[in-house]
Amino acid sequence: MDWLLLFFLHPVSLYQGAAFPFALLFNSLCLMDSFSTRARYLFLLAGGGALALAALRAYAVLVFVPALCTAVLLSSLGPHQVHRLTFSFQMSWQTLCHLGLHYTEYYLQEPPSVRFCLTLSSLMLLTQRVTSLSLDICEGKVEAASGGVQSRSTLSEHLCKALPYLSYLLSFPALLGGSLCSFQRFQARIQGSSSLCREPSLRALSWRGVQILGLECLKVALGRMVRAGAGLDDCQRLECVYVMWSTAGLFKLTYYSQWILDDCLLQAAGFGSECAQWPGEEGYVPDADIWTLETTHRIALFTRTWNQSTARWLRRLIFQQSRGWPLLQTFAFSAWWHGLHPGQVFGFLCWAVMVEADYLIHTFARVFIRSWPTRLLYRALTWAHTQLIIAYIMLAVELRSPSSLWLLCGSYSSVFPALYCVLLILLAKRKRKRN
Template sequence: MGWLQLFFLHPVSLYQGAAFPFALLFNYLCNMDSFSTNARYLFLLAGGGALALTAMGSFAVLVFIPALCAVVLIYSLGPQEVHRRTFFFQMTWQTLCHLGLHYTEYYLQEPPSTRFYITLSSLMLLTQRVTSLSLDICEGKVDAASGGIRSRSFLPEHLCKALPYFSYLLFFPALLGGPLCSFQRFQARVQGSSSLYPRHSFWALTWRGLQILGLEGLKAVLTGVVSAGVGLADCQQLQCIYVMWSTAGLFKLTYYSHWLLDDSLLCAAGFGFELGQSPGEEGYIPDADIWTLETTHRISLFTRRWNQSTARWLRRLIFQHSKAWPLLQTFAFSAWWHGLHPGQVFGFLCWAVMVEADYLIHTFANLFIRSWPLRLLYRTLTWAHTQLIIAYIMLAVEARSLSFLWLLCNSYNSIFPMIYCILLLLLAKRKYKFN
């Protein structure tokens, strides 16, 4: 199973931590009038290049090439063509890189390099920024210098105009992680003065640091518990439910800690929630909303709040442009974006079915459950069921392999998604009769 996918986040955290002094330095330099806009773009770009080479080694070329090609396409195509072509190129390149991982893992039966995992993660984040920028250009939110390459301007002038795009695609606070930052927000931050006040930044970053330490402590305890217990291959009957829940908890704690660190790095550089937003632009939303994720009794709400910036990006990129089966298309694309491993395909399609069932179940429950004791009991049961279904999906997606997926599907854990599938079929028929 692909436990390396979980624990490769530790090297990423080290690289993100090493980037903190440079993020604070950038924030400090933005207060100086002598630090020009182009110098800021170059600082972020150089930092991204240095971080990529340090974290990925020679694999960094797999990130530099699509970034360069994306800028060339954005700079040379018209607003109506740019999104379709950049999307096609970026997803083709990313898919080829993921197929290289498939070849190494499944055909050669060799463990891939940790640097290659980091490269793929960075490439997925690059896809977010490329498609977000191309959508902004297509929708008229960003004015692109289309047709620039065909003009007779000098090369330095071309490079100067393309610098903001290069810098946005490779700027170091978002290279290895973090919520998706729109190009408008990025440009407003670089062109404006520093908005991160020292007192506020100190307390905000201190609070995030304490949260990360708390999560790391919980993760250390849970790691010991999971390591000391049996695995899914050796568990028996109802014991498998505990194994699934505890293992998924370890995954969640790792992601929460990683997201908070990424968010802290962006805020240290001044790209956080303190930055004012342009009219019509959606505000800054951190990826980790731990309270909602751990207390909600609705799978649909969990889905919207899990890795929030990515969920918002998928909604804009796929869901809002799908004419038929938008939910299924969104989750299918998410499986493609993640790499199309067997567990990911199964997990994301299962997730789509669970969200559809969640809508129907709660719609009918709100109609028929009136008294508060029954509502309290209903919320308690659906909260537990939601957490167990999410744990089931998470193990399928993270483990990825067919062998582990077979173990998961043949365990008692499959009862929980099966209940929602049965309710979906029953309530769908009843909804059809009502209509």
Template sequence: MDWLQLVSLHPVSLYQLVAFPFAVLFNYLCLTDSFSTRARYLFLLAGGGALASAAMGSYSLLVLTPAFCAGVLVSSLGAQEVHRLTFFFQMSWQTLCHLGLHYAEYYLQEPPPVRFYISLSSLMLLTQRVTSLSLDISEGKVEKTPGGTRSRSSLAEHLCKALPYFSYLLFFPALLGGPLCSFQRFRARIQRSNSLYPSISFWALTWRGLQIIGLECLKVALRRLVSPGAGLDDCQQLECVYVMWHTAGLFKLTYYSHWILDDSLLHAAGFGSESGQRPGEEGYVPDADIWMLETTHRISLFTRQWNRSTARWLKRLVFQNSRCWPVLQTFAFSAWWHGLHPGQVFGFLCWAVMVEADYLIHTFATVFFRSWPLQLLYRALAWAHTQLIIAYIMLAVEVRSLSSLWLLCCSYNSAFPMLYCVLLFLLAKRKPKCN
């Protein structure tokens, strides 16, 4: 009976699968001689609008409205001010939407419809594309199409020049999920000639499909290891550690399968990793490197590899522009971007402290553990501790109620991050002074 859960798809996955044939159709039309560049932009834009309406219903206005406004701002503002104003507008809109979610969850005590959650998730991805595009323009990586004077340039001409921006912000393969695709890569793929447009690798898609099936089977098997209804509210002592590891494992498997499906959709449309990247074209960064995530003994490395395109986006947007406490500022902004739920604020700030501790601990470990048996033992213990800390952070971020967060903090699981906090405090005093 549990194997029936394999066919009970998440709503986002269901709509991604519905969009899959249209991505294949887009790829096929790009390989023909009758699909012009403007037709490609319009196809992706129309597909994004249709997918938003189907998946979100009336809540699609929460995504379509800021996308239209951001497209107007990007096409009308100068390179010096475009990033500041678009960032302020986009984050303000997203924050208001998250506040509406808080009001429904904490005050009305009524969870909003699933379509509202889908729109918020899509809005967060839209924020990535908007800020990435504005940064590219302000840094001179993307040159805006020069427009004519107001007396000579009609509204239709303005819309035609802004069409690539609107299409990029709403193109359907990346509307509901997927790694961040830069505007440079997007435009380079659209403007390719028909003979050079990348074709679909059916072997790559088949391999991704087998990975998704394997991950879903692992989820079913992992559910059988714990009795139904087991949680932190009814576990005892060390049993809570096992419950935490089990629950976090289910979350990670869900993320992995979603990321692979999103990557498959982008690949089917011609924007994927194996789609014939040319010299000088910006590289494609998939979100999931499962082997690296599950084998690393470094929290800092796990952080850089977890949802890699988002990690690189945060590094570019926040980390590289922070003059003091860049790690803390990056995780604080990540909590803001995710919605500022109490568990998210606590989890991301805890994550920042764990990353800082990880740098110091492993720096001193390379000095004290010289022989290979000690290094092997250290790596094994560090791997187990890293997985438990990540599980702790993941549960803190995913919980929605203060009571669940309190149960997590009062359980035996808090001993794992507390150990890293103590080591951070002790080793910080011995850290040599350096720039």
């Protein structure tokens, strides 16, 4: 169970908590008319640099380099080229860093540095902001820096034009976590007058604090139960299903707690749901919708709700751009973005198949299940099945290694995704015959 300790003692929460007072300070300064727009950009940029150095130490260079290179590309490329080149550069850089993790874990057989893992997490979030910004420029939602600065402009003018982009990419409230904030929303918050800025609601922040405390208490209780019982390597038959469900529950509680903490930091800095936005700009979407995630009987709805801002980003970046097999391409890219560990490749491809099966199963059920007692029984069974399939996928993705994946696939837990696979084949044949 050493991997559990590594996962749950992750220092992201520590650094996010340390950044909380600075987020409140930034929001307070925005209420002052003397705090200019440029000063706001510089405050967020300097805070991001300081947080990166404190959390990542020497590995911070791996985050600074792609951010600076992206700013250079944005300042020198036209709108039609910027997305393709920035996407290629950022994903190549991130993949090289992930390969370094593969080398450490699988070739050297050594545990990776916690700071290096933090760096990879920050790089993944940076990739979201880079590609979101480049898509906005490509689609004409944001003016490219190269379009407003002549080729003979001085270096200081180029830097002033690129400052909003650098501040967005390295902003401290979003450096280590948080819902994806579009550049339009970020710019609207920074350029908003002091009369539009609001103090964060103390009641809302207190409620989120209570939620975090409750989730942490649940996590401690469930962690004791997991550590006291058997593991995947020594469980027996149906006991493996309980081990899978309880271990996945620990991962889910950790994610929920971290997402709410990240949301608190964004709210404290003024980038939350109360932030003013420009016309046509998508609103703020928190990553954690615990009620929907824990009560839905639809795998497809769980998928859209899990880490909502990332799901919306993947839909825009891959799903809507794909010409064929968009669902498979989206999950394949997600596996690439996460690092292409064996468990991640298997888990995300399995997830794609489960979503496809979910669509067919529920379409069939809507036609043939009429009475409310049958519908109630159907919802109860599909809810339990959905939670068990999600637990199976989560363990495959989080445990990552080939040995853990082999243990999971050889356990009784594989019955649940296998059943959906069989139903997918049967219903797909039925649909083809009807067509």
